[in-house]
Amino acid sequence: MDNKETSLNRRTFVKGAGLVGLSALASCAFAGCAPESEGKAGSSEEATGQSGEIETTKNTHDLIGLADSDIDLGDIEASETRDVDVVVVGSGMAGMSATLAAAEAGMSVICLEKRSALGGTSAAAEGMFGLRSQYQLDQGYDENVDEYFKMNVEYHHWCNEPRITRRFFNTAGSHVDWAMDHGMKVRALSSAWSVVPSWHVYDGKGKAVIETFANAAQEAGAEILTETPAVQLLADENGVTGVMARSKDGNAIQINAKAVIMAAGGYPCNREMIETYTGSRFYEGEDPMQRDNSYFGTEGRVGDGILMGQSIGADLFRIGAVMADFSAIGGTRMDEENVCRNVLLVAPVLIVNERAKRFTNEGLINDFTAWGESMTTQARNYNICDYDFVVRQSEGVIADCSGVAVKGTPYPDAVKEIDEYIEAGDLSIWKADTIEELAEKMGLDPATLKDTVDHYNEMCEAGYDADFCKEEEYLIPVKTAPFYGVETHPMYMTTVGGLRIDERARVLDEPGNIIKGLYAAGSDAGGLYGYSYDVKVACGSQQNFCVASARWAVEDIMENVIGSGDGHHSAATDMVMS
Known part of the structure; x- marks a missing residue:
């Protein structure tokens, strides 16, 4: 190419x-x-x-x-x-x-x-990657650089520059x-x-x-x-x-x-370059639901x-090419620590697009690049879960999510704190007693979202994801009211x-x-x-x-x-x- x-x-x-x-x-x-x-x-x-x-x-x-x-x-006239x-x-x-x-x-x-x-x-x-550093060798690891090089170029389908890549790994x-x-x-x-x-x-x-x-x-x-x-x-x-x-x-x-x-x-902070070169939307502006959440890290890049x-x-x-990251909840940045992020966002719950259709394996939580790239394939992304899941997460989050949420960490006041965020209205989070009502609040088609949730629940009960092959441990049903919905936006750490x-x-x-x-x-x-x-x-x-x-x-x-x-x-x- x-x-x-x-x-x-x-x-x-x-x-x-x-x-x-x-x-x-x-x-x-x-x-x-x-x-x-x-x-x-x-x-x-x-x-x-x-x-x-x-x-x-x-x-x-x-x-x-x-x-x-x-x-x-x-034209610039220098003073020094x-x-x-x-x-x-x-x-x-x-x-x-x-x-x-x-x-x-x-x-x-x-x-x-x-x-x-x-x-x-x-x-x-x-942290920093490194093969055969003295520190790594001292820990007893003596890795084969050739194997790592091959894994890397095959991961990238040989479309990274091979001479640069070879020198890098060596x-x-x-x-x-x-x-x-x-x-x-x-x-x-x-x-x-x-x-x-x-x-x-x-x-x-x-x-x-x-x-x-x-x-x-x-x-x-x-x-x-x-x-x-x-x-x-x-x-x-x-x-x-x-x-x-x-x-x-x-x-x-x-x-x-x-x-x-x-x-x-x-x-990563340049709207026109992001939207032109990556094809993704750049979320930034006065609207609190789209505030500064297209990129992680410092301004000015x-x-x-x-x-x-x-x-x-x-x-x-x-x-x-970008270093995609987890999404952010509308109204926050990914690097803003809050209970909504760690309980509702970085979790292997049902995710649907703007047409209320499921589109991905939500078990990608341990590969933030894959997760982030997956989220860019749709115009809109929404996390859907139920009350039982929030309670379960409050007792200790069920999965490690690439260092963002640590498995077992409790959030004992999660239900109360999430309700407070919803009442304040500053974040793209909604709650409803039925799936249809939740869809209306989120701007999705109620009948389609109901069909999606019902089909997903059937696969959860069967213990097998016939659509996107999510691991059985992450097949978490959406059955107990109230139901929660979160609109999320793709983010980048850097380009x-x-x-x-x-x-x-x-x-x-x-x-x-x-x-x-x-x-x-x-x-x-x-x-x-x-x-x-x-x-x-x-x-x-x-x-x-x-x-x-x-x-x-x-x-x-x-x-x-x-x-x-x-x-x-x-x-x-x-x-x-x-």
Whole structure:
């Protein structure tokens, strides 16, 4: 299958003496007709002489999601100019790993973070995948990397990028080792939802790791600027030459650099990109029933890194791939702890669509990606249960639900608290004495919902789900009034498709040429995933990929941009291929 996910063909023209946009150049201007080791960005002296102004064509201004982003493709007059080796855009696990690695390698580096706090959604991450890390080996697990690689590419039907995937699995353990050598604390090794224990659970979540990396990076000489977003990518005929950023006081800063690493966290908060690339509705707005519940995690992940890359001709890879999560109840976010979420939502109860028809195996509760993806197949989703189930859940939830609801946890006041939420009317939850009345309150066809419930109850009584093969233990009938209905909305933790990269994290244009000096890491980089996150194969793989792609980028910058490496690039040996 062709990996070029979009027909967008963006052309950018950089103003200034003799400067032209990257996508307007001949192929050898990108890839360099010279060997890769000679593919260096322009010198700092050349970069200093830039005007920093980019003029774009109408097509560039029509980039999908541009209006919902924080980038600015207009003329910008800089009030300050800085010169460094590397600019890192974003301070999540990818951005902070890149900043630390670059600083330790002796490069001058500035990390730009648009928010006041560091870490992005990585601050809430719980752990990192890794095969054959020293920690895993010490626990007695010596896993076959080849088998894991095969499981992964087969899971993705070989539509993830095989060279990137192979290097990732061959080196995943070394990235855990690197992170632990730099202060990451691990409190446990868990199989979580994967095949064997390979999920290294953080002590203190990702926030503690980010803070540790940030302190180490600053001690090594890195500069971290918060509330200072990158708003424009600068380039000349030799490649990327830096970024334009806006300081806390609103002034423009031109940062000339030999390389730029995009690590801005993907686009889960960008309405137009989500609805265009994933085909899902984006729930956000004034209506309390649709409040801010399309994405889990921090605000501001609006595709800045991806769009800046596209503005100079970068290609996209599996741009619609997401890390789907459990749904959210209308009126809440998934990460809002409340009894309604843990008792009514993340539970293996009957689920129907907008036509009051059942459509899935509700036993997917232990695979949040599968659950989330399943919910996106319908226009609307509704959970249906009865009073007996709520009472049963109040005594101790009946199933582990991917770490959200823990089996056995009691909610003794569940019935009373749910009634209070219903009376307040702030959430999409309804209660009725008959199924038909419940359907009317929910806007569903009463007769159809009654038929669906009756058929489902018959299968529960028989002990076999002839429709969608749900496990017998989760065949929970809906018989005892009052009955409860919940409208739910699909959610994402993050997006996992992005700029097309190679196995050295170098960003490529649409013909497949290297855009010199431009790198992407973490959720801004496409390649490791097909069309969804692989939690059942490699739980925590995105956190490891953040570290891996960041380190790959820094290594290539050392070897092929700065020229300060040892002349040996590890990409080939990492992959055991040329």
